Amino acid sequence: MSILPSHTQVLVIGGGPAGSTAATLLAREGFDVTLLEREVFPRYHIGESLLPAALEIFDLLGVREKVEAHGFQYKPGARIDWRSEAWNVKFERSVKTHTYSYQVRRDEFDQLLLEHAKSQGVKVFEGIEVKSLSFEGERPRSAAWSQITGGSETGEASFDFLIDASGRAGIMSTRYLRNRRDANAFQNIATWGYWKNAKRLPNGFEGAISTVTIPDGWVWAIPLSDQTMSIGAVYPKSVYKEKRQASLRDSYIQAIAGNPLIEDMISSADLVSEVRVEQDYSYTANRFAGQGYYLLGDAACFLDPLLSTGVHLAMYSAVLATASLASVVRGEVEENLAIAFFEKSYSRSYLRLMMLIAIFYNKNCNSDAYLSEAYQLSRYKSESSNDMESKTESFINLATGLEDIWDAYNPTPSQVLGEISERLEKSLNFLEEERGADTRVKPSKLQKTNAQFFEAIQEFISLSAPGSGDDLYVVTKPRLGMGKASAPILQNV
DSSP states (O other): OOOOOSEEEEEEEOOSHHHHHHHHHHHHTTOOEEEEESSOSSOOOSOOBOOTHHHHHHHHHTOHHHHHHHTOEEEOEEEEEETTEEEEEEGGGSSSSOOOEEEOOHHHHHHHHHHHHHHTTOEEEESEEEEEEEEETTEEEEEEEEEOSSOOOEEEEEEEEEEEOOGGGOIIIIIIIOOEEEEEEEEEEEEEEEEESOOOOTTOOTTOEEEEEETTEEEEEEEOTTSEEEEEEEEEHHHHHHHTTSOHHHHHHHHHTTSHHHHHHTTTOEEOSOOEEEEEEEEEESOSEETTEEEOGGGTEEOOGGGOOHHHHHHHHHHHHHHHHHHHHTTSSOHHHHHHHHHHHHHHHHHHHHHHHHHHHOTTOOHHHHHHHHHHHOSSOOOOSOHHHHHHHHHHHHHTTHHHHHHHTSOOOTHHHHHHHHHHHHHHHHHHHHHHTOTTSOHHHHHHHHHHHHHHHHHHHHTTOTTSSTTEEEEOSSSSEEEEOSSOOOOOO
């Protein structure tokens, strides 16, 4: 392999969408960036459905033409069959731009982003595992690494700043900060596979992701450009344990066939892959950044995949972190204020999306409740005089990730985070009461996990004290960084 530098201005751990996005943005701003990735790309990864907000970030990366030329499946929206209701979510109803996205093969998509990072000047090393970090006080300063593919070299690289985009492994959070907390209300398991010749859902539309409920859970169906369909089931861990009395393959097929629409979809289809299984436990660290480091994507937090937010949170957090870091290095913003801005912005997005998902899981709610909650959570209200139209646009703005983009570009009052956190705590408490009635779940474990997660939420609420980065926002021209304003400017993309 080429020689890995002994020092770099910014070290990025992880080459997924979070890491490659952060590395590319920093390199385009002239920073010296080294990225270490444990795997050798292309490599398999779940999470194929992107949100329209990705288009805005593709433009910042200068990669949009490459993505659009690749041939990924065009995604104009979603079909939702939830309990007794069904409706189409068309992205074109968003109040502004970016009215579509893509369904992607993650091995291809992630490699495309990583190759683009290389083309922008990022020094990328694959097959390299970070074994440990060294610190000066609380500030990480160097990483000991080991080559695990194609050789056996070892070494150490020092750095000025660390971007931890190491995914669920979460090097900083799990090994050093030890601050990861699970959300018991969303301790789910996902099983999935890939099908050929699967039918489309009736009343859906071409390219849309389909989300339907089954007893105790829900199913996704994602059409891909190679004519396969990614179909997965998500249900509580307690239900999964019961289903595993059968083989993984049989329990998976039994689960997805729990909805007549999916049963018909696969009636003449062939399962052409192994069946995979993974924990879909929602979790969060109680801090996302500190002196000299930022946690991005799954390294910071993970959210139930109902709204396909994984790649969005990864790339969005990368934009926030790089804008913050760039302004700190240039001496434009004090580091503590930049950290406060990043943590508030990222946690607000995470908690707001979790709040929306929690309403879907509430069995007492219907589509009007989902839309009403979205309207309450949104800062960008439609000018439509039609109440239902306004609520629908608010829901789409949140579900597409565009609300997060607008928040990044505009100063946001601190109390917004506190209000979202308090609403979420009430909602999760209700879901916990429902789960507490499930005899398959041990009450003592449920209460302990629940308390730990709410402690993390309280950390976020503590960030909402006025004056800590409230007047900061992301700017992209003439260069990526942070602007400062005394009042919201409310500009949309």
